[in-house]
Every structure is written in C-alpha cells, then in structure tokens.
Amino acid sequence: MPRxxxxxxxxxxxxxxxxxxxAQGIQGATTRAIVAEAGVSLASxxxxxASRDELIAELVNxxxxxxxxxxxxxxxxxxxxxxxxxxxxxxxxDVLRENPMxxxxxxxxxxxxxxxxxxxxxxxxxxxxxxxxxxxxxxxxAASTGLRWSKPAAELATVLVVLTDGLTIGWLVNRDDAAAHxxxxxxADSLSALAEAA
Amino acid sequence: MPRxxxxxxxxxxxxxxxxxxxAQGIQGATTRAIVAEAGVSLASxxxxxASRDELIAELVNxxxxxxxxxxxxxxxxxxxxxxxxxxxxxxxxDVLRENPMxxxxxxxxxxxxxxxxxxxxxxxxxxxxxxxxxxxxxxxxAASTGLRWSKPAAELATVLVVLTDGLTIGWLVNRDDAAAHxxxxxxADSLSALAEAA
DNA sequence: GTCTATAACCGGATAGAC
DNA sequence: GTCTATCCGGTTATAGAC
Numbered sequence: 001m002p003r004x005x006x007x008x009x010x011x012x013x014x015x016x017x018x019x020x021x022x023a024q025g026i027q028g029a030t031t032r033a034i035v036a037e038a039g040v041s042l043a044s045x046x047x048x049x050a051s052r053d054e055l056i057a058e059l060v061n062x063x064x065x066x067x068x069x070x071x072x073x074x075x076x077x078x079x080x081x082x083x084x085x086x087x088x089x090x091x092x093x094d095v096l097r098e099n100p101m102x103x104x105x106x107x108x109x110x111x112x113x114x115x116x117x118x119x120x121x122x123x124x125x126x127x128x129x130x131x132x133x134x135x136x137x138x139x140x141x142a143a144s145t146g147l148r149w150s151k152p153a154a155e156l157a158t159v160l161v162v163l164t165d166g167l168t169i170g171w172l173v174n175r176d177d178a179a180a181h182x183x184x185x186x187x188a189d190s191l192s193a194l195a196e197a198a
Numbered sequence: 199m200p201r202x203x204x205x206x207x208x209x210x211x212x213x214x215x216x217x218x219x220x221a222q223g224i225q226g227a228t229t230r231a232i233v234a235e236a237g238v239s240l241a242s243x244x245x246x247x248a249s250r251d252e253l254i255a256e257l258v259n260x261x262x263x264x265x266x267x268x269x270x271x272x273x274x275x276x277x278x279x280x281x282x283x284x285x286x287x288x289x290x291x292d293v294l295r296e297n298p299m300x301x302x303x304x305x306x307x308x309x310x311x312x313x314x315x316x317x318x319x320x321x322x323x324x325x326x327x328x329x330x331x332x333x334x335x336x337x338x339x340a341a342s343t344g345l346r347w348s349k350p351a352a353e354l355a356t357v358l359v360v361l362t363d364g365l366t367i368g369w370l371v372n373r374d375d376a377a378a379h380x381x382x383x384x385x386a387d388s389l390s391a392l393a394e395a396a
Numbered sequence: 397g398t399c400t401a402t403a404a405c406c407g408g409a410t411a412g413a414c
Numbered sequence: 415g416t417c418t419a420t421c422c423g424g425t426t427a428t429a430g431a432c
Contacts (some may be wrong), residue, residue: 003397025313027225028391041399046427108309114302114371115223127371156432158368159384165367166360173312173325179356186357190388201415229408244409296428 009048009056011039019060026108030055057122060113063106064126081145081192088137089164089184090118096168097177104172127161134160147195156194163187200259207246208256211236215257220299227254251316258307258320260361262327274342279390281333282339285361294366295375302370325359332358354392361385 004012016038020029032054035045049055076084096103110126113119135157142148149156163183171180202210214236217386218227220357229250233243274282291337294301308324333355340346347354361381 006397009397025309027310027313030424032424042426043400043428044398047397050391052426057208064216104309104312111223111302111306111309112225113390115225123371127368155377155380156211162364162368162381164364166362166364169363169367170325170356170360173321182353183357186388188368190384190391193388193391204415207415228406230406241410241418242416245415250408394413 006048009040009044013040013045013048013055014059014062016040017055018063018102018105021059021108022099022105026056026112033056045177056112057119060109060119060122060126063109064122076140076144078144081141081147081195082188084141084145085191086184086188088141089133089167089187091182092164093167093171093180100172103168107169130161131157134158134164142195146193147198148198150194150196156191160187160191204246207238207242207305211238211243211246211253212260214238215253216261216300216303219257219306220297220303224310225252229253251314254307254310255317255320258311258317258324261304261307262320262324265342274338276342279339279343279345279393281385282343283389284382284386286335286339287365287385290362291365291369291378291382294369298370305367307385328359329355332356332362340393340396343393344396346396348392348394358385358389 013034017034020033020037024033029125032180034055035042037086049058053171076087078084079087090193110123113123114125135153138156138160139154142153156162167180167183167187170176170183211232215227215232218231218235222231229240230242232253234238243253247256274303276282277285306319311321311324329352333351336347336351336354336358342352365378365381365385368374368381
C-alpha cells in the first residue's frame with residue numbers, strides 16, 4: 001500500500017465509507033467493510049481515525065459541507081413562476097433518480113446523528129443548510145420571474161424542504177415516477193400561488 | 199417468570215421491542231436489550247421467535263396494523279375545507295408531539311425494512327396503508343364540508359402523505375412548533391384550493 | 397506508515413437441566 | 415415453558431514487527 005499523508009488517507013476512507021453507507025446502510029458500515037472498500041488495512045484505519053465513531057462524525061460533517069452542489073448549478077429558462085419551480089423541482093428529482101442510494105444514505109446519516117448527543121447538533125445544522133439553500137433557490141426564482149413572494153422566503157423555504165423530503169422518502173419507497181410528477185406539479189402550483197407582482 | 203402462552207409472550211416481546219427501538223433506535227434493539235426491557239430470559243425469546251429477524255418482521259407488521267388509530271377517531275367540527283384540513287393536521291401534529299420517539303421509530307423501521315430484500319415489501323405495504331388512510335381522511339373531509347375534490351382523491355392522498363412525512367421529519371430534527379404550524383397552514387390552504395362545489 | 401496477529405468484547409443462537 | 419451456561423461468528427481496537 002502506498003504511503004499517504006494522514007489527511008489523504010482520511011479523505012480516502014471517508015469516500016469509501018459514504019459508498020458503503022449508500023450500498024449497505026449505516027448498519028453495514030463496519031470498519032472492516034470500509035477498509036475493504038477503500039483497499040486499506042484495518043490497522044491503517046486506526047492510524048488515521050481514533051475510532052469508528054470519529055469517522056462517522058467526520059462523515060456527517062463532510063456530507064453536510066458537500067450538499068450544496070445538487071441545486072446550485074441550474075440554469076433557469078425563464079417563464080412563469082409555476083414553470084420555473086417545476087423546472088427546479090424536476091432537476092432535483094433527476095438528481096435523486098441518478099443516485100437514489102446516496103440520498104438514502106443522507107437520511108440514514110441524519111437519523112443516526114439524531115440518536116447521538118454528540119452528533120445531534122450536526123443534524124440540525126444539516127437542516128439549516130437545507131433551509132438556506134431552499135431560500136436561495138426561491139430568491140433566484142423570484143428574481144428570474146420578476147415576481148416577489150407574498151410571505152417571508154424563509155417560511156416558504158421550510159415548506160419547500162418539507163415537500164422535497166416527503167417526495168424523496170415516498171419515491172425511495174415506491175419508485176413511482178408518475179406519483180412523483182404529481183407531487184412536483186402540486187408543489188409548483190401551490191408555491192407559485194404565493195408569488196405576486198413586485 | 200410466569201408461564202405464558204407463546205402468543206402472549208410474543209406480544210409482550212413486540213411491545214418491549216417497540217419501546218427499545220423508540221428509545222435507542224434499531225441499532226440498539228438487540229435481542230438482549232429487548233429481553234431486558236421485557237423482563238424475559240434470552241432463551242424464552244428464542245422459544246417465542248425463531249430469530250431476531252422474525253421479531254423485527256413481526257414488529258413492522260404490527261406497527262403497520264396499529265397505525266390507523268392516530269387518524270381515524272377524529273371528530274370534525276365542520277366549517278370550511280381549510281379549517282377542516284387544518285383541524286385534521288393539527289390533530290396529527292398533536293399525536294406526533296405526544297410521542298415523537300414512536301414516530302421516529304416508524305421511520306427507522308421503514309428504512310430498515312427497505313434494506314432487507316425480505317422486509318422490503320412490508321415497507322411498500324406500510325406506505326400503501328398510509329395512502330389509503332389519507333384518502334379516507336380526504337373523503338371524510340369532502341363529505342363533512344359538502345364539497346368534492348377536483349382531482350382524484352388517490353392522487354391528493356399521496357400529496358397529503360408527502361406533507362405529513364416532511365412535516366414529521368422536519369419537526370423531529372428542529373422541534374420548531376411555529377414552523378410546523380406554518381407548514382400546516384400551507385398544507386390546508388393548498389389542498390383546500392383543490393376542493394370545489396359538488 | 398503499514399502490516400499481521402490477536403486481544404477483548406458483544407451479538408445471535410443453542411444445549412440441556414429443570 | 416423457562417432457565418443457566420455456553421458456543422461461535424463478527425466487531426472494534428491494539429500490539430509489535432517491519
């Protein structure tokens with residue numbers, strides 16, 4: 001095995017750990033499974049991390065930090081608010097369909113974090129990030145359509161997160177694309193009804 | 199320990215198992231933790247259940263069967279569709295606040311089931327039950343207000359489940375009652391907009 | 397820094413007396 | 415039907431050579 005600086009070894013193990021969680025769940029993310037996925041010896045693991053718990057904490061952290069990507073780069077084609085929201089939600093749905101297991105891993109990591117007094121603040125932080133992201137998306141949509149929101153964007157952001165969370169869970173269970181599209185239409189219709197002339 | 203018929207012992211263990219899952223998560227629901235909670239010996243466990251997996255499967259099943267209770271007994275005070283929906287959702291929210299850990303246990307059981315090829319159909323079945331329950335609630339609301347839905351009730355039922363799922367997860371993370379109320383208002387407004395004169 | 401080997405422990409499941 | 419005692423596989427973590 002190549003000699004790596006600790007920081008790189010940690011990074012390598014974190015990426016492997018996320019793949020294992022996605023494929024087998026938190027339950028299956030044993031140190032052995034992770035080192036096998038990373039192609040690293042068990043002892044090297046414990047050279048890089050003091051314990052499995054430390055790796056999981058780091059994993060939650062890193063996953064939060066990288067969550068932005070899904071929604072930020074999105075080119076809006078303009079049009080009505082309804083169409084703009086629909087387009088954004090469809091984009092989210094595409095991301096979900098592309099990598100369902102990663103999204104499932106997110107949920108599992110959040111729930112796991114909520115069970116640990118030490119990690120629980122990270123779960124809250126993850127949702128703060130979601131809300132901020134959603135609010136930003138709503139701001140962009142308002143700017144793009146030339147409309148403004150009739151309620152505080154922060155409040156609508158929590159609604160948007162509720163909708164995407166519910167959509168995600170339901171789709172992960174049923175894999176019903178048609179039902180997902182119906183949800184997206186409902187979300188776009190309902191939210192766009194809360195936009196008004198600037 | 200008292201001699202119990204197997205059926206009662208199974209019931210006892212299932213109730214204990216749900217308490218353990220609620221308190222410590224699926225991870226902590228080891229056979230030993232369950233028998234300790236139930237005040238039963240380890241061997242008695244394996245007399246009642248062939249394996250831990252069998253108990254978990256039974257638990258998912260029994261939890262599905264008992265899920266109806268939360269929503270069915272609900273007296274509607276009449277009034278507008280918006281108020282009727284608001285009332286129903288507030289009732290759900292009260293149930294959630296009364297026993298948050300039980301609801302969290304539900305999510306964890308579903309996610310756990312989704313990881314197991316054998317239990318995965320149960321996860322789907324759980325959601326079918328939710329949808330049926332939601333549809334029934336919407337029918338009752340329509341009858342109570344004398345209105346009818348402008349879209350198929352089955353489609354709106356999936357929307358309602360999305361909203362309650364998202365509401366539940368968000369509240370479990372943040373415990374923000376005000377945000378929950380805002381969600382409930384949004385849900386009641388948006389759904390009631392889809393009711394029309396019969 | 398990395399390795400093999402092993403300690404120390406915990407989990408599900410079983411044996412066999414009562 | 416219930417119990418105590420035990421087996422056995424898998425898990426985290428560590429020791430010590432290289």
